Structures are given as structure tokens and as C-alpha cells.
Amino acid sequence: MSGYKIGALAERTRTSAPTIRYYEQIGLLRRPDRQEGNQRRYGDDDVHRLTFIRRCREFGFSIDQVRTLASLVQDRTRSCTEARDIAQAHLAEVRAKLRELMALEVSISAFVATCDAKCVGGPGPDCVSLDELSMSNSGKTTPGCNADPGIAA
Amino acid sequence: MSGYKIGALAERTRTSAPTIRYYEQIGLLRRPDRQEGNQRRYGDDDVHRLTFIRRCREFGFSIDQVRTLASLVQDRTRSCTEARDIAQAHLAEVRAKLRELMALEVSISAFVATCDAKCVGGPGPDCVSLDELSMSNSGKTTPGCNADPGIAA
DNA sequence: CTTGAACCTCAAGTGGCTTTAACTCGTATG
DNA sequence: CATACGAGTTAAAGCCACTTGAGGTTCAAG
Structure with missing residues (x-):
């Protein structure tokens, strides 16, 4: 009755089952209860948390940043300004890239x-x-280009 | 007299020595002659080739793409149109990102x-x-945002 | 001759998963 | 009841492009 199997959770959060297991392994998701037969059972809490995680990842936050952001959701005494700082740092990276x-x-x-x-x-x-x-000429790269591309993705 | 040691080559091409050894290992650079005492000795050919490789990498080409581009430099009977096609494909990727x-x-x-x-x-x-x-609402992500960010870098 | 920087090899670590292999579990059908 | 099939389980390896580390050798200067 209550509780989603890993496939259901994956579908609801547009994640793959291996990714969910991976997140569990690195401690980003809690270890869920198991039903008879050792299969993972998830609840709505897990759906929420994983949705949050996936959305942050879509925004390009690193796993470590997501870890911090997720902990901020839990601890309401810090939260907003700290989250803003992380987002702002990430924004700077995005703009640089x-x-x-x-x-x-x-x-x-x-x-x-x-x-x-x-x-x-x-x-x-x-x-x-x-x-x-392949010419080691003075800073000029491709003809018509005067920008220094720096290190690429 | 003639011949650069790995450190000199690294400096001239703004690469690190480990990276040069790595390129050798994956067959992107030839295995250079060794002097007495087993140290690598490079010539101007190597400087040119590695300069080319590094510049391509700065442009964000993958190692495999660089491999092809580098082989095109060698084989003058193909060269330009093929190189353009690779560059064009890469350009599309860059624009998507x-x-x-x-x-x-x-x-x-x-x-x-x-x-x-x-x-x-x-x-x-x-x-x-x-x-x-963490709300699983209808497509809307961050308030004020109506773009679908897709998958991030 | 001694020092210390630069070189050598080989192996493992990075991030964020994906893929593979070999297995078990749950359910629907013959 | 047997069996086939999809979905679940684990552990380990693979991906990219390097970087880092351990532990040893060689070279050039003092």
C-alpha cells in the first residue's frame, strides 16, 4: 500500500534507479526501509527531497553544494542568506563559463x-x-579572434 | 644541445609534465627518444604538435576530436573540409551549452x-x-523563471 | 661529494554518474 | 505448479581528461 518502490520514485523525480542508489551510497539520500524481500520502500518525504536535489543539480550545483542546500532546508534557523550566498557563488561560476x-x-x-x-x-x-x-604566435589564436578562450569545459 | 626535456616542452606549451606523459600514454603524442638516463628528449616537431593539441583542447574539442584533427594536419589530401565539419559539429555543441x-x-x-x-x-x-x-509543481522552477534549464554542465 | 630540483614509473583519485554481471523477487500466464 | 519476465538486489568496473601521490633515479650546481 503506502510506499514507492525505487522505480516509482525514479519516475516521479525523473531520475534513474542506479542514480538513486548512488545518492544513497554517498549519503545524499537516507537509507530507506526495506520491505520483505529486501526491496527499498520510499515515502513522500523522499519524493520531496529527491525533487529538490534533482532541481539543484539541473541548476548546475555540485553534489557538495546540494548537500549544503539540502541541510539548509532542514535547519530553518539559517537558511535563506546562506542559501543565497551559495547560489551567488554558483552564479559567478556560471557567468564565467x-x-x-x-x-x-x-x-x-x-x-x-x-x-x-x-x-x-x-x-x-x-x-x-x-x-x-599550431603556430606559437603572439596570443592570436584563430584568425578573426581576439578573445582569450581560457580553459574550456 | 638539441632537444628539450619534458619540463622545457611543458613550459613552451603551457602544459604540465604529467599531462605530456599522459598524452604519450594514450597515443596522442609519439614516444620520444630518450637520452642516457632514460629522460625524454623532444624536438621542435613536438612543440608544434603539442601546441596544436593544446589549442584545440582550449577550444573545447574532445581528445578524440583532437586526434582526428591532428591526423588531418598530417594528411594533406583530406584536411580542410573534414576539419571544418568537425569544427562545425563542435560549434553546435558549444552553442547548445x-x-x-x-x-x-x-x-x-x-x-x-x-x-x-x-x-x-x-x-x-x-x-x-x-x-x-522541492515542490513538484507544473514546470515552473524558480519564481520569475520560465526557461527550462535542461541538464547542466 | 652532497644537495636539491627535475626526472622516472606505476597506481590511485577526481566527479557524477552509467554500465555490466550475476543474482533474487514478485507476479501473470499456461 | 512451473515458468517466464520485468523489476529489484549487490558489487565492481568504466567514462573523461587529467591530477596527485609514492617511491625511486638522474642531473647540474656548489
Whole structure:
């Protein structure tokens, strides 16, 4: 009657069963009661907590950050400002990665454009686009790109 | 006289020595000659190839993609169009991730704003921002956010 | 000759799961 | 009642692209 099996919990939270077991293993989810036959049984509490966890993960928070955020939900005496600080730190990371990717977009689309311009008649030994990538020239990367892409994802 | 030791190669290509050994191990770099005493000796060819590899990696190409791109540099009969195709595929990935991150930025900054608005006087039991994340409501995520963030990085 | 930095190899750790293998359990049908 | 099948169980390995650590050797300077 009451209680979901792992498959039901997975479906409700758009998670996979192995992921749920993994979260249990790393202590992110509690170890649930077992029914006869050793199968896990979950309740609505678990649905809520896992929904929360998955949503945080979708937002790109690390497991460790999620761990902290989840503990804040429990402890109402801290909560909001601390959560905001974590979210703000994460926001800074997201924005940094965003800048990186935008620079990357410029570089790679420039590379593609160069290829198209120089090799119109198909492949040939005159192609220089690739060679330019192995030149240790002064900071300039792909022709037309002046952004430093930094370290990519 | 001629030949760089691994540290010199690392410095010239802004790589670490372990990474160079790792690239050798996975067959991305050739196995270099050894001097007396078993230390690796590299030449300018290696500097060029590794520069190329690192630049591709900075552009976010996977090791496998780099492997192909590097082989294209060797084989001039294919080269340009094939390289462009790889770059174009990668560009599509970068743009997809870019869209994801932009949606994420909106969601998280909305969350931070909610925290700031609702918990002006410091932490308290009235904070609801966190709770909203565990509600299994209809598609809406963080208040003020109507984008589907999808799967994060 | 001694020191200490740089080199060597091999193995394990990182994050966040996914996949595989080999097993048991629960239920529906013949 | 036998059996087939899906869903559950565990433990361990695999993924990516490195990084880190342990423990030993070589090289160049003083």
C-alpha cells in the first residue's frame, strides 16, 4: 500500500534507479526501509527531497553544494542568506563559463568561416587553417579572434 | 644541445609534465627518444604538435576530436573540409551549452533575487525560496523563471 | 661529494554518474 | 505448479581528461 518502490520514485523525480542508489551510497539520500524481500520502500518525504536535489543539480550545483542546500532546508534557523550566498557563488561560476563559451563561439565560428573561405573548391594542400592552430604566435589564436578562450569545459 | 626535456616542452606549451606523459600514454603524442638516463628528449616537431593539441583542447574539442584533427594536419589530401565539419559539429555543441547556461543564469539570478527580497532582515523561518525548489509543481522552477534549464554542465 | 630540483614509473583519485554481471523477487500466464 | 519476465538486489568496473601521490633515479650546481 503506502510506499514507492525505487522505480516509482525514479519516475516521479525523473531520475534513474542506479542514480538513486548512488545518492544513497554517498549519503545524499537516507537509507530507506526495506520491505520483505529486501526491496527499498520510499515515502513522500523522499519524493520531496529527491525533487529538490534533482532541481539543484539541473541548476548546475555540485553534489557538495546540494548537500549544503539540502541541510539548509532542514535547519530553518539559517537558511535563506546562506542559501543565497551559495547560489551567488554558483552564479559567478556560471557567468564565467558563459563568457568562456561566448569567446569560444567566436573563435570556432571564425575557424569554420576561414575553412569555408580558403577551401571553397574542396580539400587541397593549400589549406592553412589547421596549420595556424599550431603556430606559437603572439596570443592570436584563430584568425578573426581576439578573445582569450581560457580553459574550456 | 638539441632537444628539450619534458619540463622545457611543458613550459613552451603551457602544459604540465604529467599531462605530456599522459598524452604519450594514450597515443596522442609519439614516444620520444630518450637520452642516457632514460629522460625524454623532444624536438621542435613536438612543440608544434603539442601546441596544436593544446589549442584545440582550449577550444573545447574532445581528445578524440583532437586526434582526428591532428591526423588531418598530417594528411594533406583530406584536411580542410573534414576539419571544418568537425569544427562545425563542435560549434553546435558549444552553442547548445551556451543556451543552457543562459537559461541557468536567468534561473539562478532569479533565485538570488527572491532570497534578497524575502529575507531582507536576515535569516528566518519565513524563508520560502528553498522550499519552492522541492515542490513538484507544473514546470515552473524558480519564481520569475520560465526557461527550462535542461541538464547542466 | 652532497644537495636539491627535475626526472622516472606505476597506481590511485577526481566527479557524477552509467554500465555490466550475476543474482533474487514478485507476479501473470499456461 | 512451473515458468517466464520485468523489476529489484549487490558489487565492481568504466567514462573523461587529467591530477596527485609514492617511491625511486638522474642531473647540474656548489
